[in-house]
Amino acid sequence: MSLPQFTLLRPRTLQEAVGALGKHASNIRVLAGGTDLIPSMRQKLFEPKYVLDIRQLAELKGVYHHPGGGVSIGALSTLTSVEHSEFLRKHYPVLSEAAATVASPVLRNMGTIGGNICLDTRCLWYNQSLTWRKGCGFCIKKDGDLCHVAPGGTKCWAAFSGDTPAALLCLNAEIELASESGVRRMPLRDFYTGLGDTYRTLQPAELLTRVFLPESLADYRGAYRKLRVRGSIDYPLAGVAVVMKRSNGQVADVQIALTAVNPAPVLVKGIQQLLHGKAVDDQLADAAAVLAAKTAKPLTTSALTPEYRREMIRVFTKRVLLEISGQWPVVSGR
Amino acid sequence: MTNDDFSIIGKPIAMVDAAGKTTGAGKYTDDLTMSGMLVGRILHSPFPHARIKHIDTRRAEKVEGVVAVITGKDAPTPYGILPVGHDEHALAVDKVRYVGDNVACVAAIDEATADQALELIDVEYEVLPAYFDPEEAMKAETNLIHENKLNNIEKDYHHVFGDPEKGFAEADCVAEARYIANEVTHAAMEPHSTLAAFEIDSQTGKPGRLTVWSSTQVPYYLQHKLALVLEMPMAQIRVIKPLVGGGFGGKSEVIPLEIIAAIASRAARAPVKITYTREEVFWAHRGRPRTIIDLKTGVTKDGRITAVKARVVQDGGAYCSYGVVTILYSGALLGALYDIPHIQYDGYRVLTNKPACGAMRGHGTVNVRFAFETQMDELAAKLNLDPAEIRQRNLLQAPCVTINGLRVQSYGLPECIEKTVERSGWKQRKGKLPRGRGLGIACSHYVSGAANSIIRSDMPHSTVNIKIDRDGGVVVYTGASEIGQGSDTMTAQVAAETLGCSLGRIKIVAADTDLTPIDIGSYSSRVTFMAGNATLRAAEQIKKQIAVAAARKMNCPVEELIFRNDVVSRKDASVARAPSPADLAENQPTVSGHVDGQILRGSLQQKRKDEGPKTSMSFEEAVVAAIDFHGALTGTGSYAPPPAARGGKHKGAGVGPSPAYSYSAQVAEVTVDEDTGEVTVHKVWAAHDCGRALNPVSVEGQIIGSVWMGMGQALTEEMVWKDGMLMNPGLLEYRSPSSVESPEVEPIIVESIDPEGPFGAKECSEGSLAATIPAISNAIYDAVGIRLHEAPFTPERVLSALRAKTAHKKIDLTEGVDPTAPIHFREHGGALWFRGKGPERHALDPARRETRAETGGDD
């Protein structure tokens, strides 16, 4: 499968980069690690006239701690560097855990955290070659007018399938977007629309430059669990991230986020109210797990049935909650 | 003879082509390039079943850089791998029969240009109703996939051996159930690739001889089919097989691109290379069909099998391919593993509008073996017998001929079972592991090559030529196709051992139809047995010539000579000692297989100088003496299976017989996570009777590979279909296990020393696969008490079976198909019969009517 024709732009400064974005906003794609963009371009999912290779922007790489002001992570930091950062492992374990589950070691060496956040939503009827999509008659997300997954509907339900955003949502991460007209900062949760096709609020002329983690959530306990068929390579079929702070054995603060079961990564609403001030036990973990499963709305966009994926959100949520409350292992075959 | 009697056989030896592969110096087809070479790209059908009304290629031809556009008209002769199955066209002539069928090809200066031109080919289709479920397809009376195949049945066989009714009457316990195995494919690392080039006659300017380089397991069949379709004499076609990155059966027949490249090259008058994308590899397919097995087994109280009845339906896809052979293997290889007195077999190979299925590692046996070995376990449980023991009670008394006419001479199954049981701690550990952890056992077997070739004739199945030069360099010419399995290394070993020379002297010239004699290819695990025997015979012939000359020089009878370690010596001579470690070190094979002639010549002169009583000669001296005496030193050997091994007389009796069978027994240890249904395989003990292990590391590699591939089919691999659309045509969504899931495999080599195999060897690369799937399913039962009748055992299926046993709130995890009692194939993924902007399908299509009703038919 050949790549479509395009002009490659290789800016050396952030200014050049946003300049190019401004100029060609209607017909340009950002290339970071390229692990998602290049396969998609071969499948003719994107045929931009310009490709902006931002890999020379050294200022967008690296993890920096600003004592008292949290952490900033450059959008171009590779997932390997996030996974292996001693600092993040120690203080934001949920993030390094999530990063470590992405794809495979080789892809993590190339793939960036910015790319993981901006990652396109996925669906078996969409992530296919042009020839294949002709055979199915296309769909709303690209070139068509109906949805094979939710027939009769007019909405696309492609699933957001990045791993780290679930962890980042739990950590109340904020992101920084740069364009010719300046820089704006927003909570990550506002970045996603919840739609399968126009899944993010990134403007065509904007570049994601940094991710910020608040100091206040440092040292929270945290864990990420991912449903996949193989232990490597596979995208998540369901993912649960949990962070928690306890005092005197009781939950002082907690967040749960899900990925790969909705068109956006989502925080589970009402979890704080349910768990706050209580010690997590089997029953409470069950209740929280049911709440999480209700938030999950998987459809037949991927392998394994939606019913199963949703059930795993429940099982994983319960397990992770018990695990980070120090009650693991409880029920397990392995 | 024990392995100590050999210098090279039975020793762990590095593959002779390993250096080329590991350094990247070796060339695969896609690495090849020629001046003026064009790139070919193929236009595929978007419809599962349609008549082609019109193709207009004019717009595509006008694209700058396009040299030729070809369609079915350019090569209308049908072909197929089996003489009874000539139902394929390289490019569709009248109809397309699956999504991905081949419609046209563009040859252009580069891939992007060709891709662009493909979009400009206008094809007008008349859409026909399509069939996706084999049991539905069998009911069809109109719009047949092939007009001459009534009810879309490619072939059905009905075999009765003994008296099954009587057998079941004698049984104390009968089990009967339906098993379903979903479709899997080879997923060889190297995608298919073909480069075709005609020599253009400088006077007439017309295309003359054709040379084709292709990633194939069967160069000779390719030459044969090219001759048929291109209407050229075989002698005008040369097929060369470069390095091949795995085949597993997927390259064991002629694949459309191989013929398309040649036709395109003829039209373009330039070399054309086509390399499939991974998606096209999935469409070319020829993998293991999804199969329905209705199996009934009767046993006595003490576990003796009294009768077996099997009805097998294979969803064969749109073309015959090897299908007739597959459905026959499924029945024939019910025999030759255990002693079964009465067998009834009804096999249906059915056509559907999906890519064609064909031969895949363990051809025809794997899915039936899954059903059979699972049912054996169920019967053992019912009778309260140890699963290992019930198998031991049904052993054959070899040598024997089975009820369905298969001759078994060497039979290492008893030892395979014994060894796996012992090494896995079966007796001590079975039933005593913690909850969620279990052990399962299963057995399997496979042919060492088919005793009857697909072209019914008495021609040898393998022929090998050898020539030896004055400096003692040995060149072996063999048609056997090295596809990564080690056939070149095997050939070198057999030749070197027989000639008593070091491995470094041997150079292999293989799989080039101009240079090498006919060998029918690398499939059905035939190469070691057949090409190995041919090599042995060729080497013996040439050795005899050397011996005559050497005996004259040494003044002794020929029978007195021993050839070993590069020395020809008299039996009684003190020099004919066992080699010292230093000798052995000197004779270590060089990995390249080349011999530096200069150095040898130097040492030869040295040796000539020393005159003395001749009780021994160096190999070179003996060779020189032989060439001086006879003239050229060449030998030839061939192999055809003996008549006694060729099976019975009933219809379809040709498939199943083999000169020898390999045997395997395996124990798998698994855990099952009862909350998630995830199965983890921790360890597999795999014993395999390969006759004699000519190269133990290579045998171990094949066993480990078979187990791993079997585990893929058991747990994760499955081609998912939706209305003829393959939902996972790539290695991301078609999930072969990664290194993370790979369990420890302990290979156990069992050597039964077959009386007819070369040095006693039999097959070792397919037989182990089939045991892995039931070993895992039986281990799952041991761990958590569920019986899965549908493979693969994905977490949703396992969990669904687990939940059915507990009082858990009912959730339908598997789209209404109970994996412990499946009735039909489940369709996955989206639920829509599409009605979008894309191509419309036929209004009468059954699938379409149903979905319309469900969704309210709002189009």
Ligand SMILES: Cc1cc2nc3c(=O)[nH]c(=O)nc-3n(C[C@H](O)[C@H](O)[C@H](O)COP(=O)(O)OP(=O)(O)OC[C@H]3O[C@@H](n4cnc5c(N)ncnc54)[C@H](O)[C@@H]3O)c2cc1C
């Ligand atoms: C086989 C395979 C398996 C995979 N498995 C997983 C998995 O398990 N989990 C997972 O999360 N992902 C997976 N991925 C997807 C991908 O590798 C990762 O998500 C990776 O983090 C993407 O980063 P990248 O830098 O390569 O992105 P790119 O491919 O460069 O970009 C991805 C998208 O984001 C946009 N983009 C990237 N950076 C920016 C920026 N700074 N500003 C604005 N837009 C930007 C691009 O334009 C593009 O649309 C897999 C990919 C493959 C090929």
Ligand code: SF4
């Ligand atoms: S959810 Fe529907 S519209 Fe979206 S990509 Fe899948 S099939 Fe297309």
